[in-house]
Amino acid sequence: MWFGWYSAIMGLSSLLEFTEKGIYVPKGDFYIDPIKKVKQAVITHGHSDHARSGNIKYLCTDLTKPVLKLRLGSKINVQSLAFGESFFINGVKLSFHPAGHLPGSAQVRVEYKGHIAVISGDYKLEKDGLAEAFEPVFCHEFVTESTFALPIYQWQAQEKIIADIFTWWQQNQSEKKASIISAYPLGKSQRLISALYKYSPYITCHPSIENTNIALRNAGVDIPILDDLFSITKNESHRYLVLTPTIISQGLWLQNFPHYELADASGWMATKQGRKRSTAHRHFTLSDHADWPSLNQAVLASQAETVFVTHGFSDDFARHLKEQKINAQSIDHFFTRERIEQE
Amino acid sequence: MKFALLLQLLDESKNDISKTTALLRYSKSQSQDHVLDLFRFFQSIRSKKICTTQDLLIWTKEICNLPDWLFEKSLSHCNDVLDAINLLLPINVESVKLTLPYVQNLYTLKFNDENQIKEFVTKQWSLLDHDIDRYFFNRIITGNFRLKISDLILFDFLAAYFETTRINISIFHALNLLHSKSDIKKQLKTGKSKALIKKFEPVKEVEYIEVNIEELSLHEYYVVTPIWIGVEIQIIKFNHDIIIWDLTKQIKIYIEEFLYQKFKSRDEDFIVNAIYISSKSQNSKSNTYIIITDFISIGQNIEFSKSLQKQTNFIEQWILSLDEREGIYSNECLNFQNHIELSTYYNQMDLNKYVSILVELPDESKRILRPELFQLKAVLLYAQKKDQTFSHYYDQYTFGVLQLSTIVPIVKLDADLEETEVIEIHQFILENTIERFGPVRSISPQLIFNLQYSRIERSKRHKSGIILKNAKIISTSFHSALDELSRLSHIVQKAIMEEEN
Ligand SMILES: [Zn+2]
Numbered sequence A: 001m002w003f004g005w006y007s008a009i010m011g012l013s014s015l016l017e018f019t020e021k022g023i024y025v026p027k028g029d030f031y032i033d034p035i036k037k038v039k040q041a042v043i044t045h046g047h048s049d050h051a052r053s054g055n056i057k058y059l060c061t062d063l064t065k066p067v068l069k070l071r072l073g074s075k076i077n078v079q080s081l082a083f084g085e086s087f088f089i090n091g092v093k094l095s096f097h098p099a100g101h102l103p104g105s106a107q108v109r110v111e112y113k114g115h116i117a118v119i120s121g122d123y124k125l126e127k128d129g130l131a132e133a134f135e136p137v138f139c140h141e142f143v144t145e146s147t148f149a150l151p152i153y154q155w156q157a158q159e160k161i162i163a164d165i166f167t168w169w170q171q172n173q174s175e176k177k178a179s180i181i182s183a184y185p186l187g188k189s190q191r192l193i194s195a196l197y198k199y200s201p202y203i204t205c206h207p208s209i210e211n212t213n214i215a216l217r218n219a220g221v222d223i224p225i226l227d228d229l230f231s232i233t234k235n236e237s238h239r240y241l242v243l244t245p246t247i248i249s250q251g252l253w254l255q256n257f258p259h260y261e262l263a264d265a266s267g268w269m270a271t272k273q274g275r276k277r278s279t280a281h282r283h284f285t286l287s288d289h290a291d292w293p294s295l296n297q298a299v300l301a302s303q304a305e306t307v308f309v310t311h312g313f314s315d316d317f318a319r320h321l322k323e324q325k326i327n328a329q330s331i332d333h334f335f336t337r338e339r340i341e342q343e
Numbered sequence B: 001m002k003f004a005l006l007l008q009l010l011d012e013s014k015n016d017i018s019k020t021t022a023l024l025r026y027s028k029s030q031s032q033d034h035v036l037d038l039f040r041f042f043q044s045i046r047s048k049k050i051c052t053t054q055d056l057l058i059w060t061k062e063i064c065n066l067p068d069w070l071f072e073k074s075l076s077h078c079n080d081v082l083d084a085i086n087l088l089l090p091i092n093v094e095s096v097k098l099t100l101p102y103v104q105n106l107y108t109l110k111f112n113d114e115n116q117i118k119e120f121v122t123k124q125w126s127l128l129d130h131d132i133d134r135y136f137f138n139r140i141i142t143g144n145f146r147l148k149i150s151d152l153i154l155f156d157f158l159a160a161y162f163e164t165t166r167i168n169i170s171i172f173h174a175l176n177l178l179h180s181k182s183d184i185k186k187q188l189k190t191g192k193s194k195a196l197i198k199k200f201e202p203v204k205e206v207e208y209i210e211v212n213i214e215e216l217s218l219h220e221y222y223v224v225t226p227i228w229i230g231v232e233i234q235i236i237k238f239n240h241d242i243i244i245w246d247l248t249k250q251i252k253i254y255i256e257e258f259l260y261q262k263f264k265s266r267d268e269d270f271i272v273n274a275i276y277i278s279s280k281s282q283n284s285k286s287n288t289y290i291i292i293t294d295f296i297s298i299g300q301n302i303e304f305s306k307s308l309q310k311q312t313n314f315i316e317q318w319i320l321s322l323d324e325r326e327g328i329y330s331n332e333c334l335n336f337q338n339h340i341e342l343s344t345y346y347n348q349m350d351l352n353k354y355v356s357i358l359v360e361l362p363d364e365s366k367r368i369l370r371p372e373l374f375q376l377k378a379v380l381l382y383a384q385k386k387d388q389t390f391s392h393y394y395d396q397y398t399f400g401v402l403q404l405s406t407i408v409p410i411v412k413l414d415a416d417l418e419e420t421e422v423i424e425i426h427q428f429i430l431e432n433t434i435e436r437f438g439p440v441r442s443i444s445p446q447l448i449f450n451l452q453y454s455r456i457e458r459s460k461r462h463k464s465g466i467i468l469k470n471a472k473i474i475s476t477s478f479h480s481a482l483d484e485l486s487r488l489s490h491i492v493q494k495a496i497m498e499e500e501n
């Protein structure tokens, strides 16, 4: 299915098409974060709602490459670029620019005959001390995410959240309880490790997270080497902060953690409703996505003439932007419902 | 830990142990006086309605300057207006904390008009920490400040804080020691709490006598029997000179039993409400009366209004109609010198089949000591028939609780429920069987029950590592979600806390 009607209406020649397979750049014949199998996939970052298996060729940042190999298999045909490095596909100039979402996550800039489009992928503006800082990129067309695009989502500074987590961890420790945080294995986990290791080195994680740590460490990301989860004895387990994936099966390792408290760290923890859905004892509002003020700021910074909104509250954010006299539209309805929104 | 976080944890925790833990964490750095203050605050929690939620909405709209649709969208996404209001208001960088004294001060505020209220509220919004503090401020001022904190939780918390048993705390509470500025720790150690206890005259027997309520002089000095075991009561303050007790459940059973003896039939269903009065005259001699205020025979659809005056005639007639003046006996009266002696009685409540112990304090206020059992929420995991030949339905259930993200079996119980419920559950079992192992069916974990138990024992033979003692099904909880299930770690922690005590 091909949707070119909006460019006719807007009188613009767009670089982008929104198809069932995802965001398509017809001039270069490649897709960005395709939903279905394509010949050439350009990947913003390794999360499973962006990087899917089955594509013939992949292009991503140097840091995302080992992550893709880990997640999609070492046999995939993947080529990588440094941030800011230009690459031509069928005459379309393409480059990656930091999105600040997680280490190696990128916005994709495509340029053809002076017309520029930027596809943000997932992004956040706050510097987390690990991911490359978000870089505003000038463009004519900007595709923005909208995971937290409601005015109720306003984040607090990372230092405050991290300090809160540390206090909680210390309290647990003094009560001889381990502290278990469930966090997304790629991104959130490394962000927490990196920020909390400055407070105390008693951090460990589930093997599924350590796999990602190793891949990123080998690629030069500064992630501290942690104590092995399985080497921690019952007597010392209460000292530890344990990072686990969101859904874990009951593992043998838990035998050595008889007492513990559970926490969730996610942007959804901001609302009472979100906390209600969580089974954890404590909730920390920490997101790898931009909050409402940041989303607005990023859109303005791009100076885009046209803004396409996807990945979340697309309709609402597009309507809001339109009311701000920005030419915006939601593009989510072009995609099939296979997308599973993730942090 | 800041006070607002404590409020959030108390408000949002899914189980009692988390609430107790939160209270303890908060209190760790607080003085004994502050902790007792906190206890009194939660015991008598109230709301101070300064304005309505609608007012807050209007003021928030003015401040946020959002279009209606986006405002509405935010509200509906949050599904909690006061939460949405807090999240929509601007973030405060430098902020004031909602402390216990701050909240206590809120209760004393008085306003002249609506403008003054608006000025106050919006000012506080710009000062209070937006994180949680502002949300609870909104709850308090709109009269929506109800946190579910039972006495049990508060007692467990105080017991842990003062490093004593829950029984001691219950007793200290009953003796009003938690409400005075006293060194609890010291009194617990020395057992020197007798100064507050006065000697009571026991009342051994309660007789039916004819009495006209209007003839009771309100200038006479009436007191209620000091210590009375086995009766659950509710105080009705009738007048400052007279205290009338509305006897509930337990005495009703006595009366119903008495009526059964009378009519030798249970075909008639009776509901009897009675008033129990004991008077003390100048010479200190006690008289005790039981007055039946409501005598409802369901079979005959007779109902009587609650007004005493109107019923006097009926009561008199009814009492007169009883040809044998059989007495209703109250239980023994206990004498004790200090909290340690009282705790001996308290510990034997179960043994002596006491429903509760009533304590009258020197200021004539009353407290009830009641034994508390533990409760938990568990999900139906397996079902079988108690007796392969005689059971019509699946009537023996194995329940599970959460251990991290899996469910472990914790106890097997007989279906001690109404037959209609058993049938309903039986149907559910048939429809939700995952597998059959001989006579046992494994059930998709969906159906949640409230269980009760008295204590736990460790067991190597059981998968959960524990056995629940005196476990019993209290009720089904069809509408509970799986995430409300009790956690094994909490049950064990609770038991460890008990053991340590
Ligand atoms: Zn992502």
Ligand SMILES: [Zn+2]
Binding pocket: A047, A049, A050, A122, A311, A341, A342, A343
């Ligand atoms: Zn995403």
